[in-house]
Amino acid sequence: RKEVEQDPGPFNVPEGATVAFNCTYSNSASQSFFWYRQDCRKEPKLLMSVYSSGNEDGRFTAQLNRASQYISLLIRDSKLSDSATYLCVVGRNYGQNFVFGPGTRLSVLP
Amino acid sequence: NAGVTQTPKFRILKIGQSMTLQCTQDMNHNYMYWYRQDPGMGLKLIYYSVGAGITDKGEVPNGYNVSRSTTEDFPLRLELAAPSQTSVYFCASSPITWVGNTIYFGEGSWLTVV
Numbered sequence: 001r002k003e004v005e006q007d008p009g010p011f012n013v014p015e016g017a018t019v020a021f022n023c024t025y026s027n028s029a030s031q032s033f034f035w036y037r038q039d040c041r042k043e044p045k046l047l048m049s050v051y052s053s054g055n056e057d058g059r060f061t062a063q064l065n066r067a068s069q070y071i072s073l074l075i076r077d078s079k080l081s082d083s084a085t086y087l088c089v090v091g092r093n094y095g096q097n098f099v100f101g102p103g104t105r106l107s108v109l110p
Numbered sequence: 111n112a113g114v115t116q117t118p119k120f121r122i123l124k125i126g127q128s129m130t131l132q133c134t135q136d137m138n139h140n141y142m143y144w145y146r147q148d149p150g151m152g153l154k155l156i157y158y159s160v161g162a163g164i165t166d167k168g169e170v171p172n173g174y175n176v177s178r179s180t181t182e183d184f185p186l187r188l189e190l191a192a193p194s195q196t197s198v199y200f201c202a203s204s205p206i207t208w209v210g211n212t213i214y215f216g217e218g219s220w221l222t223v224v
Contacts, residue, residue: 034212043200043215044153087153089213096168097141097204098213102152 002102003027006088009104017078021104023071023088030099032091033064035073037084038103044087047073078108112136116201116216123191123223131186131219133201141204142184143168143213144176146197153200159184191223 006023013019021035033050048055050062050071061074071088088101114135123129135142144156145168155168159178173195175187184203188195198220204213 032211041198041218043218045215046212049212091211093206095166096143096155096158098143100153 001026003099004088004090004101006086006101007104008102010107011104012107012109013078014109015078015080017108018074018076019078019106020075021073021086021088021106023073023101025069025071025088025090025099027090027092027099028069029094030069030090030092033071034089034091035060035062035071036087036089036100038087039084044100047086075106078106080108080110082106083108114201114203114214114216116199116219118219119217120220121222123188123221125191125193125223127191128187128189129191129221131188131199131201131221133184133186133216134182135184135201135203135214136182137203137205137214138181139203139205139214140181141206141213142178143202143204144174144184144186145200145202146170146195147200148197156186156199188221193223195221196223197221 035047036044037047038044050064054063059076063072085103085105087103117132143158145153157176159165201216205211
C-alpha cells in the first residue's frame with residue numbers, strides 16, 4: 001500500500017460545479033499536510049496547507065481528519081482555470097520529509 | 111525572486127552519454143531533492159540531501175549520482191544515459207520541516223535520451 005493515496009480520477013466537471021478530492025495517508029507520524037496544484041508541463045505549486053481545524057481560501061476548502069488519516073479538498077464554483085492535477089502531500093520530520101500522492105486530474109468543461 | 115533554479119531546461123542526449131543537471135536555491139534551505147516525472151505519472155524521488163555533505167537515496171536512484179558541496183547547489187549526474195531516463199526532472203528545496211513549511215520546486219528540466 002502506498003503511503004499517500006488519492007482518488008484515481010480523472011474528474012470531468014462542468015463550469016460552476018462543486019468537486020471534492022480525497023486523500024488518505026498511512027503514516028500516523030505525519031505532521032503537516034498540503035494540497036499542491038500541477039498544471040500540464042509545469043512544476044507543482046502550493047495550493048494550500050491543511051490544518052486540523054480545516055481552512056478555507058476563497059472557493060477552496062481543505063479538511064484534515066487525523067483520526068481517520070484522511071485529507072480532503074473541496075472546490076466550489078469550478079472555473080476553467082481550475083483544470084490541473086491536484087497533489088496531496090504529507091510532511092514528516094525525518095527521511096525525505098515530503099511524500100506525494102499520485103495526483104488527481106481535474107478537467108473543468110465549458 | 112529566484113527561488114530554485116534548474117539548468118538546462120531542455121536537453122537531448124544520445125544513449126551512453128553523460129550529463130549533469132544543475133540546481134541552485136537562494137533560500138538557504140537545508141533540504142534539497144531531485145524528482146523525476148514520466149508522462150501522466152506521479153513524482154518519484156531520485157535522491158535527497160538534508161544538508162551540505164549529506165545525501166541519501168530515494169525511490170529510483172539507479173543510474174544517477176548527486177553531490178552536495180554547498181547549501182545552495184545540488185547537481186544531478188546521469189551516467190551512461192538510457193532511453194528509460196527520458197523524463198522531466200524537478201529539483202526542489204525545503205527548510206527544516208516545521209509545521210507550515212513547504213517544498214518549493216524549480217521549473218523542471220526536460221530530458222530526452224535517443
